Amino acid sequence: MKISQLSTFIENRSGRLRAACEALAASGINIHTLCLADSRDFGILRLIVADPPAGKAALEAAGYVAQLTEVLAVEVPDSAGGLARVLATTDAAGLDIEYMYAFSTAPGQQAVVIFRFSDPDRALAELQRRGLNVVEPVKLLQG
Amino acid sequence: MLRENWNDGGPGFHPVSSSDYLPAAQLRDLQLRRLQSIVGRAYAHVPLFRERMDARSLTPASIESLADLGGLPFTVKADLRDTYPFGLFASPMSEIVRLHASSGTTGKPIVVAYTQEDIQVWSSVMLRTFAAAGISRGDIVQNAFGYGLFTGGLGAHYGLEAIGATVVPVSGGNTDRQVMLLRDFKVNAICATPSYFLHLIERAVELGIDLRELPLRAGVFGAEPWTPAMRQRIEADAGIKAFDIYGLSEIIGPGVAAECSAQDGLHVFEDHFYPEIIDPETGAVLPDGEEGELVLTTLSKRAMPMIRYRTRDITRLVAEPCACGRTIRRMQRVGRRSDDMMIIHGINVFPSQIEAALLAVEGALPHYRIVLRREHGLDQMQVEIEVSPEFFSDRIGAMEELRRRIAHSIHNVTGLNVPVRLAEPHSLPRSEGKAKRVWDERQDSQ
Known part of the structure; x- marks a missing residue:
């Protein structure tokens, strides 16, 4: 299953990241994990949140530009070589990764890697066919 | 004025510069005769000018004094755009030896034209520009103004050749090579936009070359506004005297006005370019000394006469005598404009x-x-x-x-x-x- 990721544009100015987080907090939206990609004078904040459409509405109400994009969450063993094996699989499938980031749900056991593939539908089919555990949104958001 | 004073630091006085020192009465008489001639030429050969004068019941015979110029209609940049490309030419193409162009407001350039005589006049006013900066025969001058459709490069080039200097026609860009040539050719003077020369100074420092130790002694800077603070910085960091020049393609290119050794305002070569200052709101002519928009009339241009061209540059005219001895009036350095052009x-x-x-x-x-x-x-x-x-x-x-x-x-x-x-x-x-x-x-x- 694909997961809906919330992303927003953040200027590289003091207080802007905090204000975005406060906007989500004010709407009671929990952030499960996030990744901030930055360039010289702006950043793009990508978030996995409990309620992505509500998160998008909250950010827009606070004046941010926000977007929902489809990503895949893949379970990876939290041990040496875990990620390398997953990437070997995506390589073998010829999948194009736009970006990725990881978080650990149960340290020492399982980590989850969020992948943004250029073609999420094909990626989902390929990964499942090759036996990787693509996490369901419900399970991820409970984790 | 003693002839020995007609010298801005160079070893000799160039006879072409004598027009800078015309007695006032003789200068006004020359301006009036040239004005009558150019208005007649514009009226006879350029439909736009004729239509506008006819609409006001004016003919070339209406110009009986220099003050009558104030009754003629203005010309604006949009007129050049509307008649793109050749609509304001007063000479047949068989007499036009050069075209230049500069950027316009809608992507269409402004096109300007020169006859052989116009090129000679342009060379002479650029000669006078360089003479005022103390440049003369025997000097090696690096011309970093862009060559091409932009008037800067070729305008400066012809003036430098006319004065007898040795031109290094390097054009803009390739800063490392510029620094190398300045050093290796023992260059005495440079022409550039002030922003580019600033960049060149910084690059020279990075290359370990101290411009103050080179024979370079003068810089002729124009084509963009700069400040007195900028001049001080250039003069200190490069060990040169920095001269401001003024011009615009619509009138001729560089060579409309130039600073002399006094560096206190730019002498307008008003035997060829007649300056007026107007209130930009009402269009009324203001007396010398008052600040307003500079309006220029080309007194001798053949291919493309300009009658009362609104430059949108804000300045004032200074009629008081200059320490250098020139009698032609000065204009204050242009610091701002009356339109939204940047x-x-x-x-x-x-x-x-x-x-x-x-x-x-x-x-x-x-x-x-x-x-x-x-x-x-x-x-x-x-x-x-x-x-x-x-x-x-x-x-x-x-x-x-x-x-x-x-x-x-x-x-x-x-x-x-x-x-x-x-x-x-x-x-x-x-x-x-x-x-x-x-x-x-x-x-x-x-």
């Missing part, structure tokens, strides 16, 4: 060009603003754009690509490399009422 690195830019460039990128116009700042005494421009949902992507690469495409589009339209900053929605200030696109954050307008 001059960035020697290139004319209108806000409408930036808007056209933004529209060309996505077909939609984001909220944006143009910010003018002054750094190191020079005007800099930045374009700031709000990221709206249709422009937003969660991929950094896509956002950087958007910024690159916008910068590229602005470069296509204006020829400038302008920094583009992406901003959050609603973060840029908005003006009430009429959309304000240009935010002038320059500390002083002079």
